[in-house]
Amino acid sequence: MLRIWGRTTSSNVQKVLWTATEIGVEFERIDAGGSFGRTNEPAYRAMNPNGLVPTIEDGDFVLWESNTICRYLAAKHHATSLYPSELRQRADVERWQDWGSSVLAPAIFPAFFGLVRTAPGDRDNAAIRASAEKTAAALAIVEARLAGRDFLCGAALTLADMGIAINTYRWYNMDYASVGYQRPEMPALAAWCARLGARPAYREWVMVRLV
Ligand SMILES: N[C@@H](CCC(=O)N[C@@H](CS)C(=O)NCC(=O)O)C(=O)O
Known part of the structure; x- marks a missing residue:
């Protein structure tokens, strides 16, 4: 197994x-x-x-x-809906996976580490706010991409959505207000998160208490 x-x-x-x-x-x-x-x-x-x-x-x-x-x-496992076999569709999915790891994850990590894994008295609030600004700029790209699409690469969930969705869940569930930061409105991003919330596998592994 x-x-x-x-x-x-x-x-x-x-x-x-x-x-x-x-x-x-x-x-x-x-x-x-x-x-x-x-x-x-x-x-x-x-x-x-x-x-x-x-x-x-x-x-x-x-x-x-x-x-x-x-x-x-x-x-x-021939999950071609998650990972298409057609070359350009596949490259599109891989591109968003790479972007999730190389742009979004490093942007959000300082805020995650500060707000979730550091005691309030030891936090570097300026670094957390700087991370929040960078994350907002990255997620604005996702917001634009989601215009007219249910998922990042079209009408169905693909691997492209996953890494980005995990960090977006963190974005919506971290206490940025405690460092005086307010998240900008991103309606397409919020609707995509709500759509993901209908999936049992997302609820099981991603919608968990942040620690
Ligand atoms: N590029 C690697 C990064 C792996 C990575 O950084 N993993 C973190 C957790 S997200 C880790 O192992 N941290 C040390 C630990 O958990 O002990 C991947 O995508 O698998």
Whole structure:
């Protein structure tokens, strides 16, 4: 059976859990990373030299990098709705996955770390506000993209939506007001989040308490 290593509080692990659940792949999950440790043990490092989560084992095949894992699972199980086989549609999906990891995730991380994982007295409020501004600028691109579309790549959910949706959930559920920041209105983004909320796999893995 597919084995997924990683704590459920990690956005990159959530991406893989959500994908596997959407596809209907059976898996076992082992807590690793954060307070669970394990990622510095030699056996884990032998699978993933980065010492990060997620990592999967599919039989004797080991894979790390969350976006690559999602593409592998979707391709293996012929989930062409999530990951199209037509070249240009596929590239469009991959482009948004890359953007989610290289632009949106680094933009939101300082605010997430500050507001969720740092005690109020130790927070760098200016850094949190700067992160909020950067995240708003990134999400304005998603807002524009969603005009006239239900999902990022058209009428159906694809892998493109997932990584971005996880950080958008965080965007709407972090206490930015505590540092004097007010989120700008983004109606298409809010409607897309509400649409995602109808999906059991999103509710199971993404709509969870932020820790
Ligand atoms: N590019 C990697 C990044 C993986 C990553 O940064 N994982 C974080 C959690 S989101 C991690 O392992 N942090 C250390 C830990 O949890 O111990 C991927 O997408 O899989």
